[in-house]
Amino acid sequence: MSQKSKIxxxxxxxxxxxxxxxxxxxGTFGNTDEYEPYVDFGELGAFVTKTxxxxxxxxxxxxxxxxxxxxxxxxxxxxxxxxxxxIENKLPYLSKIKTNLxxxxxGKDASELAGMAKRLDSCNEVSAIELNLSCPNIRDKNxxxxxxxxEVERVVKEVRQCTNKLLITKLSPEMDFFMEVAELSVKxxxxxxxxxxxxxxxxxxxxxxxxMLSNVTGGLSGPAVRPIALRYVYEVKQxxxxxxxxxxxxxxxxxxxxxxxxxxxxxxxxxxxxxxxRAPQDCVEGIENYMQEKGYSSMKDIRGKLQTSx
Amino acid sequence: xxxxxxxxKDNKKISPDLWVLSFxxxxxxxxxxxxxxxxFKVRNSTDPFLRRPFSVYKxxxxxxxxxxxVVGEGTHLMSELQPGDTFxxxxxxxxxxxxxxxxxxxxxxxxxxxxxxxxxxxxxxFDSMMLGFRGxxxxxxxxxxxxxxxxxxxxxxxxxxxxxxxxxxPLEELFKQExxxxxxxxxxCGPNPMLLEVARICQQYGVDGxxxxxxxxxxxxxxxxxxxxxxxxxxxxPSCKYxxxxxxxxxxxxxxxxxx
Numbered sequence: 001m002s003q004k005s006k007i008x009x010x011x012x013x014x015x016x017x018x019x020x021x022x023x024x025x026x027g028t029f030g031n032t033d034e035y036e037p038y039v040d041f042g043e044l045g046a047f048v049t050k051t052x053x054x055x056x057x058x059x060x061x062x063x064x065x066x067x068x069x070x071x072x073x074x075x076x077x078x079x080x081x082x083x084x085x086x087i088e089n090k091l092p093y094l095s096k097i098k099t100n101l102x103x104x105x106x107g108k109d110a111s112e113l114a115g116m117a118k119r120l121d122s123c124n125e126v127s128a129i130e131l132n133l134s135c136p137n138i139r140d141k142n143x144x145x146x147x148x149x150x151e152v153e154r155v156v157k158e159v160r161q162c163t164n165k166l167l168i169t170k171l172s173p174e175m176d177f178f179m180e181v182a183e184l185s186v187k188x189x190x191x192x193x194x195x196x197x198x199x200x201x202x203x204x205x206x207x208x209x210x211x212m213l214s215n216v217t218g219g220l221s222g223p224a225v226r227p228i229a230l231r232y233v234y235e236v237k238q239x240x241x242x243x244x245x246x247x248x249x250x251x252x253x254x255x256x257x258x259x260x261x262x263x264x265x266x267x268x269x270x271x272x273x274x275x276x277x278r279a280p281q282d283c284v285e286g287i288e289n290y291m292q293e294k295g296y297s298s299m300k301d302i303r304g305k306l307q308t309s310x
Numbered sequence: 311x312x313x314x315x316x317x318x319k320d321n322k323k324i325s326p327d328l329w330v331l332s333f334x335x336x337x338x339x340x341x342x343x344x345x346x347x348x349x350f351k352v353r354n355s356t357d358p359f360l361r362r363p364f365s366v367y368k369x370x371x372x373x374x375x376x377x378x379x380v381v382g383e384g385t386h387l388m389s390e391l392q393p394g395d396t397f398x399x400x401x402x403x404x405x406x407x408x409x410x411x412x413x414x415x416x417x418x419x420x421x422x423x424x425x426x427x428x429x430x431x432x433x434x435x436f437d438s439m440m441l442g443f444r445g446x447x448x449x450x451x452x453x454x455x456x457x458x459x460x461x462x463x464x465x466x467x468x469x470x471x472x473x474x475x476x477x478x479x480p481l482e483e484l485f486k487q488e489x490x491x492x493x494x495x496x497x498x499c500g501p502n503p504m505l506l507e508v509a510r511i512c513q514q515y516g517v518d519g520x521x522x523x524x525x526x527x528x529x530x531x532x533x534x535x536x537x538x539x540x541x542x543x544x545x546x547x548p549s550c551k552y553x554x555x556x557x558x559x560x561x562x563x564x565x566x567x568x569x570x
Contacts, residue, residue: 027534030531034532034551037311038311059546062525062565064535064537065528065536071359076535222356274361275359275361277531
């Protein structure tokens with residue numbers, strides 16, 4: 001134990017220090033206390049909320065989820081009770097969690113998102129804001145789904161002017177010219193990028209000839225997408241000097257270490273939380289053991305240390 | 311709520327299509343209440359990936375019994391479990407049936423939806439256990455009955471056992487013959503088309519009751535919102551956390567037609 005305590009798992013992004021590099025993906029860890037019986041939230045690097053919109057949303061009709069090989073499709077449609085409900089009814093609970101709180105937001109356009117960021121800027125409990133510009137399951141005009149670099153640029157620029165909080169922009173492989181989007185996000189003032197959001201997919205019931213999801217398509221997540229997510233993190237880190245929060249099918253400390261070796265500052269468990277609620281905490285413990293065995297004393301010793309030459 | 315590694319005690323076929331898996335857990339036997347469910351992960355692999363929700367069927371001392379039918383990859387793997395094998399069980403999860411003292415209780419189940427009702431029957435007095443099955447191979451053997459066999463009424467689609475047709479038909483007959491239907495209370499679990507018909511009849515005869523939904527679930531704890539149902543009292547709520555047991559009058563039934 002005394003040896004373990006010498007290992008520093010902390011990670012700094014902007015002015016925010018995270019006690020360790022493990023967090024959870026937005027939408028996979030509930031709104032408040034859903035996982036409290038199973039996980040000590042204080043042991044995680046950060047708690048990330050489900051995406052909040054300005055006004056309440058009822059989400060998509062059922063069925064909303066369907067299991068696929070090593071993963072699942074979801075088309076929840078950002079069901080949430082809106083920003084004011086979040087501040088009034090969720091924040092008091094979330095403020096007691098002994099780790100950083102990242103609030104995920106989506107909005108219909110740059111000015112709505114900027115307004116939301118401004119409102120959250122006054123909430124001391126919020127350590128960081130994550131811009132969800134990439135939910136693949138939206139068909140209405142109340143939520144912006146950015147497909148092009150210029151759209152992302154406009155949003156990030158406007159939100160940046162409204163908050164001094166750590167600003168994270170979540171990107172999706174569905175965006176055209178991904179690297180350009182990433183680059184413009186950085187130029188527009190985002191402090192970090194998180195990737196990847198789910199990848200659009202679908203499944204069909206051959207008996208009824210109907211899609212398995214009411215939305216027809218849904219976002220694919222889980223271990224099936226992990227190699228793709230890892231490749232995106234790797235490529236972005238090759239091109240840009242920006243902290244990345246990596247996610248996509250992370251289920252174990254070994255998966256998390258892959259993202260860290262590829263250059264990620266932090267890693268989120270997502271769909272795996274549904275299967276193993278202790279997944280994020282297991283990752284923290286596993287990484288600590290790995291570091292000890294390998295003789296690394298801080299995250300800097302291993303982050304981005306991929307050896308590509310054979 | 312616990313995430314436990316439990317050991318299979320027994321896993322056997324009780325009819326051509328139905329299986330009963332049992333395991334010992336003092337913790338669960340003492341805490342789980344009829345209506346609640348458990349989420350199982352029977353194999354440590356990513357395919358199948360998600361857990362599967364199961365209602366408790368019976369509790370004998372500290373032994374938990376689960377009634378299931380092999381319908382997909384998850385339940386197929388479950389049927390291959392041998393005594394001594396281990397698997398993960400998360401729970402107890404969800405809401406419970408409300409005990410009734412002064413009402414005449416009728417339980418109405420369809421297929422493996424019988425499971426939570428049989429568990430309830432271990433604790434709750436009832437007048438009739440009405441169960442519908444698609445055919446003889448899927449019928450719950452009467453040797454499994456709790457209480458007086460005469461209270462058990464069966465229906466099969468092909469008439470091979472009991473009433474020919476849906477179980478909701480003898481249910482409606484029972485309502486018709488009842489002088490004061492307001493003294494009845496229904497507990498029901500099964501496929502949504504059956505629940506919709508149960509709800510329609512209850513509404514027509516002014517009968518109160520509770521239904522347990524069998525929605526497709528992701529997390530089981532209210533985090534993923536994959537199993538939302540529309541209620542009159544709270545709007546959309548995840549069935550795993552605010553259900554699976556709902557008051558029959560609180561559900562917006564039209565919404566259920568699309569799911570389940």
